Amino acid sequence: MISEKLKEIVRHEFDAEGIDLNDDTMATDVPGWDSFSHISIIHRVEKEFGIRFKPLEIISLKNLGDLQAFIERSASK
Amino acid sequence: MIFTSYTYALFLFLVLLIYWGISAKWRKRFLIFASYTFFCSWKWQYGFLLLGLSVFNWAYGRWVIKKNGQRKYLWPGIVVNVSILVIFKYTKFIVQNISFVNVRLGGNPFSIPNILLPLGISFFTFQGVAYLVDVASGERPFIKLTDYLLFKAFWPQLIAGPIIRPREIHDQIENERKWSNENIEYGLKRILSGFFKKVVLADNLAPLVDAVFLKSASPGFIDMAAGVLGFGLQIYFDFSAYSDIAIGSARLFGYRFPENFNWPYLATSPREFWSSWHMTLSRWIRDYLFTPLAVSFRGAKAYMLLAVMISMGVCGLWHGAAWTFVIWGLWHGLLLISGELLFPQKKKRRPSIGYMIKYSGWVFTMVGVFIGWLLFRAESIGAIQRIFKSVSMAPLLKPQLMRENQLILVATIFLFTFFVNLLKKLGWQAKMRSSQFWLEVRPLVMPLIYAVAVAIIIIADTGSKAFVYFQF
Numbered sequence: 241m242i243s244e245k246l247k248e249i250v251r252h253e254f255d256a257e258g259i260d261l262n263d264d265t266m267a268t269d270v271p272g273w274d275s276f277s278h279i280s281i282i283h284r285v286e287k288e289f290g291i292r293f294k295p296l297e298i299i300s301l302k303n304l305g306d307l308q309a310f311i312e313r314s315a316s317k
Numbered sequence: 318m319i320f321t322s323y324t325y326a327l328f329l330f331l332v333l334l335i336y337w338g339i340s341a342k343w344r345k346r347f348l349i350f351a352s353y354t355f356f357c358s359w360k361w362q363y364g365f366l367l368l369g370l371s372v373f374n375w376a377y378g379r380w381v382i383k384k385n386g387q388r389k390y391l392w393p394g395i396v397v398n399v400s401i402l403v404i405f406k407y408t409k410f411i412v413q414n415i416s417f418v419n420v421r422l423g424g425n426p427f428s429i430p431n432i433l434l435p436l437g438i439s440f441f442t443f444q445g446v447a448y449l450v451d452v453a454s455g456e457r458p459f460i461k462l463t464d465y466l467l468f469k470a471f472w473p474q475l476i477a478g479p480i481i482r483p484r485e486i487h488d489q490i491e492n493e494r495k496w497s498n499e500n501i502e503y504g505l506k507r508i509l510s511g512f513f514k515k516v517v518l519a520d521n522l523a524p525l526v527d528a529v530f531l532k533s534a535s536p537g538f539i540d541m542a543a544g545v546l547g548f549g550l551q552i553y554f555d556f557s558a559y560s561d562i563a564i565g566s567a568r569l570f571g572y573r574f575p576e577n578f579n580w581p582y583l584a585t586s587p588r589e590f591w592s593s594w595h596m597t598l599s600r601w602i603r604d605y606l607f608t609p610l611a612v613s614f615r616g617a618k619a620y621m622l623l624a625v626m627i628s629m630g631v632c633g634l635w636h637g638a639a640w641t642f643v644i645w646g647l648w649h650g651l652l653l654i655s656g657e658l659l660f661p662q663k664k665k666r667r668p669s670i671g672y673m674i675k676y677s678g679w680v681f682t683m684v685g686v687f688i689g690w691l692l693f694r695a696e697s698i699g700a701i702q703r704i705f706k707s708v709s710m711a712p713l714l715k716p717q718l719m720r721e722n723q724l725i726l727v728a729t730i731f732l733f734t735f736f737v738n739l740l741k742k743l744g745w746q747a748k749m750r751s752s753q754f755w756l757e758v759r760p761l762v763m764p765l766i767y768a769v770a771v772a773i774i775i776i777a778d779t780g781s782k783a784f785v786y787f788q789f
Contacts, residue, residue, distance in 0.1 A: 274588055274592060275588075275603040275607055275608065275611075276588065276621075276657065278608065279608065279611040279612065279621060282612060283615060286615065293612055294388075294612075295608065295609030295612050295613060296388055296391075296450070296453055296454045296609075297454070298608055298609070298612055299450060299451070299454040299604060299605070299608070299609070300454035300455045300456075
């Protein structure tokens with residue numbers, strides 16, 4: 241399940257309230273989600289959740305579900 | 318063996334016939350054999366390079382990275398792939414530059430090595446890097462060597478992409494491909510479209526463009542503008558034709574490749590251009606270069622811009638071992654950054670202002686992209702200077718090289734391309750296709766269109782010219 245906090249970060253990036261987000265949502269499903277917004281979201285997630293990504297970890301993220309799982313794993317460490 | 322040749326048509330027909338005629342268990346091996354035949358028909362010795370690098374990447378992914386699960390083992394694998402690319406593609410460039418500096422310092426010039434560039438090396442080494450990075454980041458590696466050899470060597474994507482990611486084709490290679498009439502129909506249509514774009518459009522634009530960029534030419538402004546516009550069209554038709562034939566050929570054997578182009582000349586921002594031009598390369602640059610750099614440079618916005626410039630500089634250098642390509646890449650880096658500043662897309666606006674920004678964004682992007690093609694096409698920095706000098710000395714609106722009919726030809730092809738693209742993008746073409754009238758006339762009209770297209774291709778064929786992207 242995607243947390244409200246993560247949804248809020250993504251919606252804020254695209255300035256779109258009604259955007260439908262779930263575990264399977266991929267970057268290509270969201271109009272305007274490109275390399276710049278991707279980095280912006282990653283930086284925001286790092287800041288909000290107090291975690292740090294390594295480049296390879298980002299490459300392995302395929303959808304929002306993966307990102308959520310990564311945040312949870314990092315938080316429990 | 319060039320895609321748009323009778324030799325290739327015969328090769329494709331024979332391989333297709335045998336492929337679907339033999340038992341399913343032999344098909345993959347047969348495709349590998351056919352792919353190496355295709356590759357070696359150009360220079361057989363480099364077949365060993367491809368085979369060696371393929372076996373290395375397969376073994377490294379499976380036995381070193383996956384087994385150890387440690388990311389530090391990734392780097393040596395990347396170094397091997399990149400070194401092969403550097404040795405074959407950039408040795409001459411590096412020695413030339415060192416020699417240039419040495420001469421400036423009062424030394425003697427070095428002898429410049431002349432290494433023949435193996436076809437497709439930029440593509441298959443980049444794909445090798447991507448494969449190892451994907452495996453290191455958790456993607457499952459190919460277990461069987463034959464599966465990996467096919468992934469790497471399958472000829473439609475071997476020479477000039479699309480640069481396929483393992484996850485896009487892994488299941489397709491592991492599971493038996495089934496004959497389907499739809500696949501054959503789709504594949505043939507794409508191949509025909511590719512032949513038309515290359516033989517009729519790109520190859521006929523080429524001589525007009527070449528005339529402007531000749532060393533002895535003295536173009537005026539109109540000639541240069543038409544030459545640059547013509548080259549932008551030529552390279553688009555050339556490369557998207559190659560991609561059409563690649564995607565179409567693969568589909569005949571039951572394989573689906575990712576798309577490489579999505580109407581790039583309608584892009585309303587530089588970033589939209591790069592997400593619709595050579596899409597499988599731009600996502601490579603994004604995933605394996607820009608994102609890791611931007612994440613490592615976290616924090617200040619200035620570092621993000623630096624990541625853009627480095628990524629686009631490398632993107633330029635990937636296209637060719639010359640400073641003009643680096644400048645072209647950096648120019649696109651600047652375009653991307655200024656596009657972000659001038660036309661931010663995310664903010665909510667009134668529709669009228671939104672449209673205005675979109676249209677001015679399109680003009681900005683196209684002017685930037687076509688100026689970029691001048692840098693891309695010029696053979697050296699000296700050639701760019703020569704062209705500008707000649708333009709500045711000639712009368713502004715009087716063509717020096719091109720005849721009126723040639724100018725009209727370039728303008729017509731541009732307008733035709735623009736409107737066809739626009740119809741597709743606005744969804745009008747899809748609407749027309751589902752109309753009752755079209756459904757009724759389609760069985761009559763389509764065979765006629767295909768027959769006319771084939772006839773035009775045969776008439777327009779001026780001898781197979783190599784694809785522009787083969788030199789990369």
